[in-house]
Amino acid sequence: MTFLDMLRGAERQNRSLLCVGLDPDPGKFPAGMKGDASRIYDFCAAIVEATADLVIAFKPQIAYFAAHRAEDQLERLMAHMRAVAPHVPVILDAKRGDIGSTAEQYAIEAFERYGADAVTLSPFMGFDSVQPYLKYQGKGAFLLCRTSNPGGDDLQNQHLASVDGLPRVYEHIARLAQGPWNLNGQLGLVVGATYPAEIERVRELAPTLPLLIPGVGAQGGDAVATIRAGYRAASGNTTGPVIVNSSRAVLYASPGDDFAAAARREAERTRALLDSAKAG
Numbered sequence: 353m354t355f356l357d358m359l360r361g362a363e364r365q366n367r368s369l370l371c372v373g374l375d376p377d378p379g380k381f382p383a384g385m386k387g388d389a390s391r392i393y394d395f396c397a398a399i400v401e402a403t404a405d406l407v408i409a410f411k412p413q414i415a416y417f418a419a420h421r422a423e424d425q426l427e428r429l430m431a432h433m434r435a436v437a438p439h440v441p442v443i444l445d446a447k448r449g450d451i452g453s454t455a456e457q458y459a460i461e462a463f464e465r466y467g468a469d470a471v472t473l474s475p476f477m478g479f480d481s482v483q484p485y486l487k488y489q490g491k492g493a494f495l496l497c498r499t500s501n502p503g504g505d506d507l508q509n510q511h512l513a514s515v516d517g518l519p520r521v522y523e524h525i526a527r528l529a530q531g532p533w534n535l536n537g538q539l540g541l542v543v544g545a546t547y548p549a550e551i552e553r554v555r556e557l558a559p560t561l562p563l564l565i566p567g568v569g570a571q572g573g574d575a576v577a578t579i580r581a582g583y584r585a586a587s588g589n590t591t592g593p594v595i596v597n598s599s600r601a602v603l604y605a606s607p608g609d610d611f612a613a614a615a616r617r618e619a620e621r622t623r624a625l626l627d628s629a630k631a632g
């Protein structure tokens with residue numbers, strides 16, 4: 353089954369557009385675990401178990417594991433997600449981007465070592481830096497397009513004088529991903545919930561691509577505006593799904609031992625908000 357099939361299946365089965373991001377920070381764990389990096393797996397596994405029926409995807413952010421020498425815990429977590437939620441795709445947020453030979457190694461890391469269904473990539477180094485990931489049939493690759501941080505303006509919002517129509521960089525990325533770069537229909541785009549107008553523009557330029565949209569919750573992105581800008585009711589397989597990520601707001605909904613139950617409540621609340629915005 354391809355990443356896109358899984359995504360559509362999880363959206364249907366869990367009636368959700370919410371992706372729970374797994375950004376484990378031991379400094380924010382509840383009292384019994386606080387500061388203990390050896391409990392990263394336990395913390396994330398509890399979140400996964402509490403939200404497995406509420407999400408369209410999970411998105412572990414690799415930096416939060418690597419920074420604590422916890423790659424082995426990420427491997428265990430990937431296996432756990434497969435066991436607890438086999439219908440939910442996992443997007444490894446790695447933001448890789450390097451020359452082809454190195455990209456081949458990063459692709460092995462994402463798809464063979466961790467068994468991810470999709471990965472996030474920087475398109476900055478061009479198509480040959482993306483191509484190695486596309487050799488993995490059915491796997492997804494999300495290119496950073498219009499990111500959620502204010503500094504995204506520094507490059508992504510600049511005009512490209514060398515391209516017809518003087519598009520902004522993020523518009524050019526969207527066109528490449530919808531068109532010539534998308535050899536086997538594996539590409540998607542990352543667009544920040546903090547910029548609904550740009551989500552709308554990207555949706556216009558890339559109508560069939562899945563959009564991974566971080567920035568609701570802790571970054572203050574507007575969930576309702578996000579859905580209005582990026583969600584289009586499905587017509588067959590030609591409409592690109594939207595995947596709205598929230599990490600810290602879900603993970604740290606309570607500082608106490610009830611963190612998993614609180615995460616579930618926050619995930620339910622966000623899922624309902626996204627769902628209600630589809631109607632409006």
Ligand SMILES: O=c1ccn([C@@H]2O[C@H](COP(=O)(O)O)[C@@H](O)[C@H]2O)c(=O)[nH]1
Nearest residue numbers: 413499500544566569570571598599600
């Ligand atoms: O443009 C981007 C691309 C990726 N991210 C990642 O998403 C989560 C957001 O976490 P929150 O706690 O919900 O703010 C995090 O892993 C980022 O690395 C992003 O925020 N913006």
